[in-house]
Amino acid sequence: MKLHQKGYLLVELSQVANAWDYELIAIALQEYGVSGSRWVNTFRVALDELASAGLTTIIDKKLDDGTYAGKDKVLFQYRLNEFGRTRMRETGLLTDD
Amino acid sequence: MSHITLDQALHKHYARNQRWGFTWALWTAILWGAWYVPGTALWFEAPYSLIDANNQSLVLAATAVMTWVHAVSVLFFLFIWNLMLGKSGDYVRTLVRFRKISKWYALASLCGGPMAIFGSYMAMGFIGPVFAAITSLFYPVIGAIIARLWYKEKITSRAALGMFIIILGGGVIFGPELLGELDFNNSNVWLGYLGAIMAAIGWGAEGAVAARAMDVSDPDSGIQCRFTFEVLFWSIIILPLIALLTDVPVLQLITDTLSNGMAMLWIVLGSACHAYSYTAFYKSFGLIGVTRGEAIGNLHAAFAVLFVVVFTLDLPAWYFFAGLFLATAGSLVMFTEPAESVAQLREQETSI
Numbered sequence: 001m002k003l004h005q006k007g008y009l010l011v012e013l014s015q016v017a018n019a020w021d022y023e024l025i026a027i028a029l030q031e032y033g034v035s036g037s038r039w040v041n042t043f044r045v046a047l048d049e050l051a052s053a054g055l056t057t058i059i060d061k062k063l064d065d066g067t068y069a070g071k072d073k074v075l076f077q078y079r080l081n082e083f084g085r086t087r088m089r090e091t092g093l094l095t096d097d
Numbered sequence: 098m099s100h101i102t103l104d105q106a107l108h109k110h111y112a113r114n115q116r117w118g119f120t121w122a123l124w125t126a127i128l129w130g131a132w133y134v135p136g137t138a139l140w141f142e143a144p145y146s147l148i149d150a151n152n153q154s155l156v157l158a159a160t161a162v163m164t165w166v167h168a169v170s171v172l173f174f175l176f177i178w179n180l181m182l183g184k185s186g187d188y189v190r191t192l193v194r195f196r197k198i199s200k201w202y203a204l205a206s207l208c209g210g211p212m213a214i215f216g217s218y219m220a221m222g223f224i225g226p227v228f229a230a231i232t233s234l235f236y237p238v239i240g241a242i243i244a245r246l247w248y249k250e251k252i253t254s255r256a257a258l259g260m261f262i263i264i265l266g267g268g269v270i271f272g273p274e275l276l277g278e279l280d281f282n283n284s285n286v287w288l289g290y291l292g293a294i295m296a297a298i299g300w301g302a303e304g305a306v307a308a309r310a311m312d313v314s315d316p317d318s319g320i321q322c323r324f325t326f327e328v329l330f331w332s333i334i335i336l337p338l339i340a341l342l343t344d345v346p347v348l349q350l351i352t353d354t355l356s357n358g359m360a361m362l363w364i365v366l367g368s369a370c371h372a373y374s375y376t377a378f379y380k381s382f383g384l385i386g387v388t389r390g391e392a393i394g395n396l397h398a399a400f401a402v403l404f405v406v407v408f409t410l411d412l413p414a415w416y417f418f419a420g421l422f423l424a425t426a427g428s429l430v431m432f433t434e435p436a437e438s439v440a441q442l443r444e445q446e447t448s449i
Contacts, residue, residue, distance in 0.1 A: 001189075001193065004190035004318065007198075007314065010313060049383035052384070052386075052439065053312050053443060055312060063101075073106065074103070091197045091313045093197075
């Protein structure tokens with residue numbers, strides 16, 4: 001069975017040094033076989049929640065020229081931090097370092 | 098060429114999150130307040146209207162049956178909600194990870210269901226509804242303390258001030274009626290106090306516990322998990338135990354409830370309110386935090402009175418308007434926080 005969506009985003013982020021939101025959203029859309037702006041926004045909100053809960057850290061941001069989320073929207077680059085790794089271990093999403 | 102700077106766009110981004118968070122929390126309060134109308138009307142329908150109020154064991158068993166039918170109905174509405182959102186698959190994927198994730202929703206359901214709702218009914222039954230309503234207003238304080246100590250949720254002085262003013266407003270709405278309700282000669286009064294403590298701790302803890310699970314899972318899926326567990330607790334443990342260990346006619350209460358069209362109508366209306374009130378409640382936590390979400394949810398006290406006024410056309414006393422003013426002022430104090438205050442809801446280590 002596939003992972004639940006927020007768990008999947010965390011696992012994908014844990015496997016790279018850092019990633020832009022549009023990169024994570026693109027692979028999540030593919031993983032769950034969904035498309036459209038509603039799903040893009042659903043994953044964007046999930047990434048926002050992960051950052052505000054302190055599991056990920058925003059390391060860079062830039063303005064979208066309209067290619068990904070919409071013109072003048074902010075694009076975020078995330079990195080999984082130590083608290084995020086701890087929470088992933090506690091919730092069985094990460095089994096080794 | 099862009100018309101706005103990155104800082105302006107960032108401010109807009111956080112302002113939008115803040116607005117959505119408070120909008121969800123406000124829907125929590127509106128629908129929670131609306132729930133009191135069908136929730137109270139249900140007590141005037143058979144089999145509940147036929148129960149002797151002095152028969153406490155039967156009243157408590159009837160409450161358990163009512164809560165169980167209600168929870169099943171809420172679960173149905175949440176099933177529809179997630180089906181429409183295309184999140185049914187995510188609900189199943191979250192639910193099956195019991196040992197590590199959905200156990201927190203199971204715990205949240207115990208806090209919010211058998212502990213808080215039952216405790217609230219005990220406070221109503223052994224002291225009175227006004228006492229129950231006032232004491233439940235303190236649940237955001239419990240939630241804020243747990244969230245602060247457990248996972249270091251940031252509580253700004255402005256959020257704390259807003260919460261204090263909202264609780265004060267709730268106290269002004271119900272307070273003047275409380276003195277007429279207290280009866281210190283009643284030997285069962287301690288059960289009312291115990292129930293009130295259970296309600297405040299239960300609802301406060303539910304938000305904090307559920308938010309812990311929502312660290313790594315979706316709130317829409319999470320709320321359906323929470324009610325799945327509540328239905329299981331009532332169905333597999335609590336109701337069978339009541340039926341086995343007491344002589345209360347649990348099965349008869351269930352069949353009488355299900356066969357009374359009016360009782361079921363009130364339950365279905367109440368469940369629709371409760372299902373989406375709870376959904377909004379959980380969705381607000383990720384955007385504005387447990388402290389703000391629960392404090393704004395406390396506005397249900399004012400909305401409950403307003404809905405009763407709409408249905409009875411009976412104008413409330415003057416102090417209701419004073420309380421409503423305070424509760425609204427408290428909400429505004431919170432809402433006028435800088436949008437960036439919701440960007441980071443918890444204290445975070447600086448190393449990345």
